[in-house]
Amino acid sequence: AQKITQTQPGMFVQEKEAVTLDCTYDTSDPSYGLFWYKQPSSGEMIFLIYQGSYDQQNATEGRYSLNFQKARKSANLVISASQLGDSAMYFCAMKRDSSYKLIFGSGTRLLVRP
Amino acid sequence: EAGVAQSPRYKIIEKRQSVAFWCNPISGHATLYWYQQILGQGPKLLIQFQNNGVVDDSQLPKDRFSAERLKGVDSTLKIQPAKLEDSAVYLCASSFLSLGQGVREQYFGPGTRLTVT
Numbered sequence: 001a002q003k004i005t006q007t008q009p010g011m012f013v014q015e016k017e018a019v020t021l022d023c024t025y026d027t028s029d030p031s032y033g034l035f036w037y038k039q040p041s042s043g044e045m046i047f048l049i050y051q052g053s054y055d056q057q058n059a060t061e062g063r064y065s066l067n068f069q070k071a072r073k074s075a076n077l078v079i080s081a082s083q084l085g086d087s088a089m090y091f092c093a094m095k096r097d098s099s100y101k102l103i104f105g106s107g108t109r110l111l112v113r114p
Numbered sequence: 115e116a117g118v119a120q121s122p123r124y125k126i127i128e129k130r131q132s133v134a135f136w137c138n139p140i141s142g143h144a145t146l147y148w149y150q151q152i153l154g155q156g157p158k159l160l161i162q163f164q165n166n167g168v169v170d171d172s173q174l175p176k177d178r179f180s181a182e183r184l185k186g187v188d189s190t191l192k193i194q195p196a197k198l199e200d201s202a203v204y205l206c207a208s209s210f211l212s213l214g215q216g217v218r219e220q221y222f223g224p225g226t227r228l229t230v231t
Contacts, residue, residue, distance in 0.1 A: 004156075033205060035219065045157070045222035091156050095218075100145060100169060102220060104156030 002027045004092050011110050012068040013082045020067070021108045023092030031097035034075040036066065039089040039107070042058035048090075051075060054095075082112045116140065118223035120206050126229045132194035139187070139208030145169075146183055147220060148191050149205040157205055162188065179205045196230045203227050 003026040017031035025034065034037055036048040051059045051066045059066040067076040092105045119138040127133050139146050144165050149157035160179065161171040165186040174181070178197070183189040193200055207220040 033218075035221075043205075043225045043227070045205065045207070045220075047219040047221070050219065091155070100162055100164075101159055102147075102157075104158070106154070106156050 002029075002032075002096065002103045004093055004094050004103055006092055006105035007047075008108045009106075011108055013079075013110065013112055014110055015084060015100075015114050016081055018078060018080045019082055019110065021079070021110065023075045023077065023105060025073050025075060025094050026091075027073075027094065027096065028086060029096045029098070031047040032096045033097065034066070034068070035095070035102065036077045037065070037091045037104075038086075039091060041088070045091070049077070058106050060071050060094075084112050084114060086110060087112045090106075118206055118208055120204075120223035122226055122227055124227050124229075126231065127196055129198055129230050130195040132192065133228065134190050134192045135204050135205030135206075135228075137189045137191070137223060139189075139206070140221055143208035143210060143221070144167055144186070145209045147207040147209075148189070148190050149207065150197055151203040151205055151225070153202070158176050160191070162223055173193060192216055193228075196228075201230045 005024045032053045034051045037045045049061045049064045051068045058066045063080045088106045091107045093102045095102050121136050146163045148160045151157040160174045161181045162169045163183040166183045181191045203225040205225045206223045209220040
């Protein structure tokens, strides 16, 4: 069975500093994708970044990068130069390539301090 | 491009009453998903449609929940009768066909916050 674990219920970071949000996953499938979503207090889920299991390079999207360590089954999100608007819940999710279903972790609440 | 639309945004009902939620996906997205997000948890998939056919409803409590997607566009999710534990945010999402490698992100609506008293 697939499972996503986010062990940090809450994190603080100072504005303009970098922060790493942890995500580990469990799957026996060789082909899968990993996603990070941001959920502000308004409720909508915003797609941030994607990493395929066969991708050789770590994914980057602007200030977001994904530290993908396949052997350790981890897919940590790194946010550089944190901004006040980054304060939100962050969810890691996984999808098997043979399925449409997205499995989410329990999330990490990030608070950026001015 | 218009995003995923949902209504209502908020709903308060008493237990044993019924309630319905509506979702309009992004134009051209064949796949539509309904998620339940209980406070403090990540979203959990309830049901997935491909056009107007059900692909996965394995986690839908079928004794009280039902969903339909007529004409492969709009969808409604119904709860009848509601229980206290149904209090949650119900999120609708849509995407293009999403098998295989490559980004096939799901686009989410703002959600409906349901409170059952």
